Amino acid sequence: MLYKTYELQRSLLNAGSAWASILADMLADRRYPPANLGWGQMASSALEVFAHAAAPRGKPAFGIHTITLGETEHAVEETTVVTRPFGDLKRFSHSGLPDDAPRLLIVAPMSGHYATLLRGTVERMLETNVVYITDWADAKLVPLDKGTFDLDDYIDYIVGFLEHIGPGAHMMAVCQPSVPALAATAIMGKVDHPCRPLTLTMMGGPIDTREAPTQVNTMAVGRPHVWFDHNVIATVPINYPGAGRKVYPGFIQLASFMSMNLGSHMMSHWGLFKHLVEGDEDGADATKAFYDEYRAVCDMSAEFYLQTVDVVFQRHALPKGEFIHRGTPVDLSDITDTAILTIEGERDDISGIGQTRAALKLTPNLPDAMKRYLLAEEVGHYGIFNGSRWRSRIAPVVDEWIAAHARVPARKRLAAVN
Incomplete structure (x- = not known):
C-alpha cells in the first residue's frame, strides 16, 4: 500500500505542477492584465516555485x-562499457588526455540518488584521468527474473569493473560505497589480484560509524532490524518493469534527507522565490538545477538496503573484523600495497569526523607512507565531492595522491566483464 499511495499522490502532484506552470506563465505574460499589477509577478513566482x-523527475x-x-576545449566522450542488470560501467575520456593518463574508477553511492549526483566529481577528475563510474540501476526498473542484489553482489560488481578496467587502475569511493570498496580491495589483496587498485x-564514508555518530547513524541503531523490514520496505507496483520486487523506495530516502535539513531547504525555496520576483534568472536556475538533481531519486533493492543497515550501521562488522563476503571473512590486513587516502568534511552531518579515517587504523600491514588523511575545513557532506571547495582544495590532493602512486605493476590483464 505504501508504494501505491505514493503513486497516487505523485499523479495528483504531477497534475498540480502542470496547472501551476500554466498559471505562472499566464500571470507573467504582459498581454494579461494581472501581469501588469504588483501582485501578478509575485503570484507567478510562487506558482513557479x-x-x-512538484514536477516529476526521471534519471538525469x-x-x-x-x-x-x-585555453583549449576538448570534446568529452561518454560510453557505457559494461552493462549488467543492477548497474552499468560508464567511461569518460577526451582527446586532451595523454595515452598513459591514470584510469580512475569512481564508485557512486547506491543511496537513493543516481550516479549523476557525482557529475561535478567526474568533471573535475576528468581533467587528468580517464574516468569510469558505476551507474547503478533503479531497482524498480529491474525485472524480477534478473535475480536479487545485495552487499555481496555490490562487492562483486566492483571487482568485476576493476577487472574490466585492467591492472594499474585507481579507485575512489564517495560516501556509502567506502565500505564495499575497502572490502573489495582487501579481497583482491588477499589473492594478489592483478587488478587490485x-x-x-574514500570520501565521507561510514567505515566505522561508532566514531562521532551523526543523526543518520543514531536512527540506524535506534531501531531493531525488523523495524526497517516492516516499515520502509515496499513492493514495486505493476506499472514498473520491476513489479513485485521488494525495494527501499527512493522517495522515502529523499523525505529522510529533506527532513534532516528542512529549515535550509525552506530557505533555499524562499531564495528561489525572491530570485524569480527580482528577475534574477541565473540565481533561480542555479537553485533549480540543484533540486532537479537532488529530487531525482531511485529505489534500492530491499536485500541490499537491509544488509547495509545490519552489517554497516548496526553490527559494525568491517571495523570489528566480522565482515563476511560469500561465506569468507574479510581481513583488512590483506591490504598491503593499495595506497589509501581518506577525506572527511568538517561540517559533514552524514558521516562524522573519524568514521572514514578509521580505515587507516584498520589496515595494519599497509605502510604509513601509503596512508594519508585530509580534513576539509568548513565543508559539509555534499561539498566533499562537489562545488568550489571540492575543485580547488580537495581534488588537487586526490590528483597528487594518484600521481604519487601511479606505478604500473606487472599484472596480467584479465578478460573484460560481460
Missing part, C-alpha cells in the same frame, strides 16, 4: 560535453 517542486543525464584545459580514495 510550486510547479518546480551527465551532460558533460566538453572539458577546458588551459593502486590507490583507494
Whole structure:
C-alpha cells in the first residue's frame, strides 16, 4: 500500500505542477492584465516555485560535453562499457588526455540518488584521468527474473569493473560505497589480484560509524532490524518493469534527507522565490538545477538496503573484523600495497569526523607512507565531492595522491566483464 499511495499522490502532484506552470506563465505574460499589477509577478513566482517542486523527475543525464584545459576545449566522450542488470560501467575520456593518463574508477553511492549526483566529481577528475563510474540501476526498473542484489553482489560488481578496467587502475569511493570498496580491495589483496587498485580514495564514508555518530547513524541503531523490514520496505507496483520486487523506495530516502535539513531547504525555496520576483534568472536556475538533481531519486533493492543497515550501521562488522563476503571473512590486513587516502568534511552531518579515517587504523600491514588523511575545513557532506571547495582544495590532493602512486605493476590483464 505504501508504494501505491505514493503513486497516487505523485499523479495528483504531477497534475498540480502542470496547472501551476500554466498559471505562472499566464500571470507573467504582459498581454494579461494581472501581469501588469504588483501582485501578478509575485503570484507567478510562487506558482513557479510550486510547479518546480512538484514536477516529476526521471534519471538525469551527465551532460558533460566538453572539458577546458588551459585555453583549449576538448570534446568529452561518454560510453557505457559494461552493462549488467543492477548497474552499468560508464567511461569518460577526451582527446586532451595523454595515452598513459591514470584510469580512475569512481564508485557512486547506491543511496537513493543516481550516479549523476557525482557529475561535478567526474568533471573535475576528468581533467587528468580517464574516468569510469558505476551507474547503478533503479531497482524498480529491474525485472524480477534478473535475480536479487545485495552487499555481496555490490562487492562483486566492483571487482568485476576493476577487472574490466585492467591492472594499474585507481579507485575512489564517495560516501556509502567506502565500505564495499575497502572490502573489495582487501579481497583482491588477499589473492594478489592483478587488478587490485593502486590507490583507494574514500570520501565521507561510514567505515566505522561508532566514531562521532551523526543523526543518520543514531536512527540506524535506534531501531531493531525488523523495524526497517516492516516499515520502509515496499513492493514495486505493476506499472514498473520491476513489479513485485521488494525495494527501499527512493522517495522515502529523499523525505529522510529533506527532513534532516528542512529549515535550509525552506530557505533555499524562499531564495528561489525572491530570485524569480527580482528577475534574477541565473540565481533561480542555479537553485533549480540543484533540486532537479537532488529530487531525482531511485529505489534500492530491499536485500541490499537491509544488509547495509545490519552489517554497516548496526553490527559494525568491517571495523570489528566480522565482515563476511560469500561465506569468507574479510581481513583488512590483506591490504598491503593499495595506497589509501581518506577525506572527511568538517561540517559533514552524514558521516562524522573519524568514521572514514578509521580505515587507516584498520589496515595494519599497509605502510604509513601509503596512508594519508585530509580534513576539509568548513565543508559539509555534499561539498566533499562537489562545488568550489571540492575543485580547488580537495581534488588537487586526490590528483597528487594518484600521481604519487601511479606505478604500473606487472599484472596480467584479465578478460573484460560481460
